[in-house]
Amino acid sequence: MEQNKISDLQNAMDRSVKTGETAGSLVMVIKDGKEEYFLKSGYSDLDKKTPLERNSIFRLYSMSKPVTAAATMILVERGMIDLMDQLKYIFPSFNNMKVVENGVPSRAFRDINLFDTFNMTSGLSYPGGDGAGLEVGKVFDAIINGLKEVPGGNVSTLDFADRMGRCPLLFQPGSHWAYGTGADIMGAVIEKVSGMSFGEFLKKEIFAPLGMKDTDFYVPEDKKARLANVYESIGDGKMIIYIGENLGIENPPLNKPAFESGGAGLMSTIDDYAKFTQMLLNNGEYNGVRILSENSVRYLTSGQLTPDQQKDYNWDGLQGFSYSHFLRIMNEPEKAVSISRKGEYGWDGWLGCYMANIPSDNMTLLIMTQKKDSGTFGLTRKIRNIVLS
Numbered sequence: 001m002e003q004n005k006i007s008d009l010q011n012a013m014d015r016s017v018k019t020g021e022t023a024g025s026l027v028m029v030i031k032d033g034k035e036e037y038f039l040k041s042g043y044s045d046l047d048k049k050t051p052l053e054r055n056s057i058f059r060l061y062s063m064s065k066p067v068t069a070a071a072t073m074i075l076v077e078r079g080m081i082d083l084m085d086q087l088k089y090i091f092p093s094f095n096n097m098k099v100v101e102n103g104v105p106s107r108a109f110r111d112i113n114l115f116d117t118f119n120m121t122s123g124l125s126y127p128g129g130d131g132a133g134l135e136v137g138k139v140f141d142a143i144i145n146g147l148k149e150v151p152g153g154n155v156s157t158l159d160f161a162d163r164m165g166r167c168p169l170l171f172q173p174g175s176h177w178a179y180g181t182g183a184d185i186m187g188a189v190i191e192k193v194s195g196m197s198f199g200e201f202l203k204k205e206i207f208a209p210l211g212m213k214d215t216d217f218y219v220p221e222d223k224k225a226r227l228a229n230v231y232e233s234i235g236d237g238k239m240i241i242y243i244g245e246n247l248g249i250e251n252p253p254l255n256k257p258a259f260e261s262g263g264a265g266l267m268s269t270i271d272d273y274a275k276f277t278q279m280l281l282n283n284g285e286y287n288g289v290r291i292l293s294e295n296s297v298r299y300l301t302s303g304q305l306t307p308d309q310q311k312d313y314n315w316d317g318l319q320g321f322s323y324s325h326f327l328r329i330m331n332e333p334e335k336a337v338s339i340s341r342k343g344e345y346g347w348d349g350w351l352g353c354y355m356a357n358i359p360s361d362n363m364t365l366l367i368m369t370q371k372k373d374s375g376t377f378g379l380t381r382k383i384r385n386i387v388l389s
Helices: 003-018 061-077 114-119 132-149 157-164 182-194 198-210 221-226 270-281 294-300 378-388
Strands: 024-031 034-045 098-101 104-107 231-235 238-241 321-324 327-330 345-348 354-358 363-368
Touching: 003 024, 003 034, 003 378, 024 270, 024 378, 061 114, 061 182, 061 198, 061 270, 061 294, 061 327, 061 345, 061 354, 114 182, 114 321, 132 157, 157 182, 182 198, 198 270, 270 354, 270 363, 354 378, 363 378
Parallel strands: none
Antiparallel strands: 024 034, 024 363, 098 104, 231 238, 321 327, 327 345, 345 354, 354 363
16 A cells, blocks of 8 residues: 555544544555555543554444354355245244334234345334334343343343344335344344354354454453443543443443344454455455355345335445445445445444455455444545545
């Protein structure tokens, strides 16, 4: 990478810290299988002025979803699941689902299948609002209350799926798109079908083979000093530590959780996650270890929504992307609000962790930060523009 681009990246990251947009961030660019550059700025602990380091551990939140997607494809490859399988045959509580649209309950026209779940077109909701979101909120409240009663909580991954099957849907399965608990349900499906806990499956099939030694659903005692704090803005460029437990994730995540969230629960380092993204960019193989077949990766990273579903995928800042298999996929770069490449794919997390694989350039971009309500935000787009220009 040209020296001026490296300087531009560092300046953008440093400005973000100076203005209070973030406490700190890490950026890594990998091209043609080689690390192009690694940059760091700011702090894991603002009060103690503890700098962010390469081995700092981050709460991934929704950047857990691509890992769950890869785990799903492992079962698909082995013929252990079919994406047309109906959820009710795995979790009976999903039988006779109800839909609440415009405050009016009705019976679902058809059952939810795994394909719906994989694409966020099932009607499964996240907490919030009224109707379906209100009932889902009660499920997550139960998880959070359980964390107060027992270290790690007392609502398991399978319990979560069973409770979600008793909640109404946002819409008729397959008719729309809405971001929700699909990856959490898929994690439970993987647990039920594989016969091992979701975390054990990920460790056996993905983390251990790839050497992802710092990736898990919690941070053990001997690593907790490396866990970066989460911050939230309070105005005027000031930040305080965030102490909430969004989506049932214990904060700080120091106990092995009963609920291993496929949508939000993983912790990792930038180097660990780079091994995962490189596996995908290499069509399923990394350092001589094959996790997925080339055809599976091609399928995983090339889907899109139907025209009717695409109308719902209207998040400001993600113009040009479609969505499938727990990934955003760039189909129309001319509509994007940042410099983009057709066919790039990835996802982000609620706290600002971000991944993009760009096959046309044989490149991976990774960003790690811990700022409440971030996702793909201003710093992300600035970094994208510098790198992809």
